[in-house]
Structure formats: C-alpha cells, structure tokens
Amino acid sequence: MMKKVVLLLIAIFIYSISYTQQRVVTGRVLLTDDFGIGNILITAKKSKATVLSNPDGSFTIFCMDDDVLKFKSKSFFPQTKPVSGIDTLRVYLTFKEGQKNVDLLREEGYLSNEGMKFITQNLSNASNDFSSYSNVFELIRGKFNGVEVAGNIVRIRGTHTLSGSNAATYLVNGTFVSDISDILPINIESIKVLKSTEAAIYGSQGLYGVVVINTKK
Known part of the structure; x- marks a missing residue:
C-alpha cells in the first residue's frame, strides 16, 4: 500500500x-x-x-x-x-515573389483585399531573363535607377548618412546575407531594389534599402 x-x-x-x-x-x-x-x-x-x-x-x-x-x-x-x-x-514573414505565389495568396486567403493590393503594387515581380548580364552587380547597375554600385557594395541614392554606413542589405530567398557576388544572373528568378521607405517592413535591416533576390529552384 x-x-x-x-x-x-x-x-x-x-x-x-x-x-x-x-x-x-x-x-x-x-x-x-x-x-x-x-x-x-x-x-x-x-x-x-x-x-x-x-x-x-x-x-x-x-x-x-x-x-x-x-x-x-x-x-x-x-x-x-x-x-x-x-x-x-x-x-x-517574407513573401516569395512570382506570379504562382500571388495566385496562391488569392486561393489560400492569406491576405485581405488591401493586403493583396499592397503585394501586387510593391512586392510582386514577374520572372525575367537576366542571362545577358555578366554578374549580379552589373544587373543591379543596369536595371535600377538611383542605385550606385561600388565593388560588392550597393548604395541607394538618398540614403547617405554622416557616418557613411549606408550600404543596402541583401535578402536572398527570404534570408539576409552579407554577400551576393556568387549569384549568377541566369539563376535569378526575380530581383527588386526597395528604398528605405519601401524597405521599412524589414525594420532596422531595411534602413538603407534592401536588394531582394529570389533564385530559380
């Protein structure tokens, strides 16, 4: 017992x-x-x-x-x-760019109508062929206005500071990375440069803009 x-x-x-x-x-x-x-x-x-x-x-x-x-x-x-x-x-959460994922947003009901409007106007980017560019920095320089490229550093005009620490950050497939030099343009599905106001959704990491890249799977 x-x-x-x-x-x-x-x-x-x-x-x-x-x-x-x-x-x-x-x-x-x-x-x-x-x-x-x-x-x-x-x-x-x-x-x-x-x-x-x-x-x-x-x-x-x-x-x-x-x-x-x-x-x-x-x-x-x-x-x-x-x-x-x-x-x-x-x-x-970070949106996966591409028309397929825009369609899934509608089907799955992830966002309100206003949220869908924001996606289509700001974050959605159709697939493109970037194979004519020799490297990713040449692609950025040639495709986007208001962007300065110096070596492996991308700066967006209008984001300069007294300290000079104004380099844009890189978001690749939803993850922030320090270097994108090894990404071949032919392997890029979509690329977008967000200025500081547009990149505010990423908090302090978007302070000086964000280069958003999605690669082909």
Missing part, C-alpha cells in the same frame, strides 16, 4: 512540474504592421500543438516554457521563433 502511495505522489509531482512548464503564447503574423497574414500554419516543436493564424494574423498556441514556434505557408518563406520567456510575439 505504501509503495502505491509513493508512486502516486511521484506521478503527481512529475505532472505538476510538467504543468508549470506549459503556457500560452499569443501573437500576430504580419506582412507589414498594417497587414496581418491569415491561415499560416504554426507549430510548437516541443508541445506539438498546431494552430492556424486568424484572418488578421492573430494566434494563440499552447507551448512548453522553452519551446520553438515554426511558421509555415505556401507563399511565404518559413520562419522559426524561440519563445522562452516570451508571452506575446510579432512575426514578420
């Missing part, structure tokens, strides 16, 4: 520890501060909980204390976020 009581107490103790490690995280999935993204699949790695974001991008999910959330969809690059010590979360 005593053995059963001890086992029961151990089970209750383990359960209570496990319970204290469980909590609820709320947040929003966003394209920009103005546009939430709905129907994004959100999975907690440790608790195994899965939810879809609401039409305005909001979500609530059951997590372990040191869990990691994964955000996944067909038209946006996936992203992971650790939630240790975090109860609320804002997650910005």
